[in-house]
């Protein structure tokens with residue numbers, strides 16, 4: 001039984017145990033690793049994530065009651081929710097429940113009818129590692145509800161609904177990157193996404209290259225408040241410059257207009273502007289297999305996230321420096337995702353894999369939290385799968 005078959009077996013067994021019947025349909029949505037373009041999506045910029053072969057699966061069946069019922073198999077015993085569909089489903093004191101309620105709410109708010117259903121949800125995207133387990137949960141649920149209700153929403157509509165649920169029901173002011181990566185990726189490629197227009201382009205990954213995710217072993221803490229604070233700082237900086245979003249600034253304008261600006265806000269804006277500038281050259285280097293260019297861009301990206309944006313930790317900087325020095329020109333490494341823990345991503349010549357492994361091993365001899373290399377393949381976006 002492969003990874004997906006085992007997950008499908010688990011979700012079907014969980015559905016049967018919860019509802020005493022078989023599900024009628026299955027839907028899957030992947031997590032993602034972001035290669036470059038960090039903390040840029042909510043500034044309307046460009047990002048380059050890649051969906052991974054770890055996912056959330058929703059098993060769905062009809063409900064005879066005029067209700068929506070859900071069970072979350074990874075959230076402990078008794079993790080169930082149930083709400084009526086003919087009155088607004090409000091937020092409750094919970095987390096995963098609000099993804100489900102928010103998705104149903106925003107589909108209804110778009111003028112669509114939601115058919116009663118029962119769902120069971122399970123996933124194998126590591127939680128709290130910066131690999132978007134939440135977005136995959138939201139996107140899988142939104143796709144399941146949309147298809148079951150006969151709506152045929154587009155991947156961008158699905159992504160927007162899952163993002164709105166996370167923003168307004170879960171309370172995290174996340175951008176659109178994770179949900180778009182989960183909804184719209186193509187197998188074997190990274191997804192170049194314009195976060196303003198939501199235009200996408202699949203960027204092939206040169207066969208000479210490998211993407212390695214290194215889980216630092218440090219789980220994120222207090223991310224929601226720190227994340228929302230970073231977003232507010234970016235919006236304040238954009239307001240200072242009189243632009244709709246930091247995407248509308250270049251490096252020269254950023255320096256010319258800094259007068260009277262708080263140092264921290266300026267540094268936050270400098271990260272966003274410099275990071276957006278790294279995305280197009282990175283996409284070109286990824287497609288052509290230019291490991292030395294990737295090394296420069298990833299190293300600069302990490303420095304900017306740690307210094308200007310302030311979302312790294314000393315232990316992450318240390319791990320990144322050790323891996324980068326082992327790689328040299330053969331590739332680069334940086335913090336990926338929101339920060340404050342989670343994973344690093346390395347993009348390198350495939351032949352450099354042993355150097356990465358040796359650096360991580362060396363790090364673990366001294367480190368409080370052992371790091372772990374995880375092998376993922378670039379996966380396709382959300383889809384209905386067969387039972």
Ligand code: GLA
Pocket residue numbers: 034037038039040041042132174175176177178337338
């Ligand atoms: C989290 C958010 C995304 C994005 C990243 C940082 O994953 O959910 O929208 O802002 O952080 O790039």
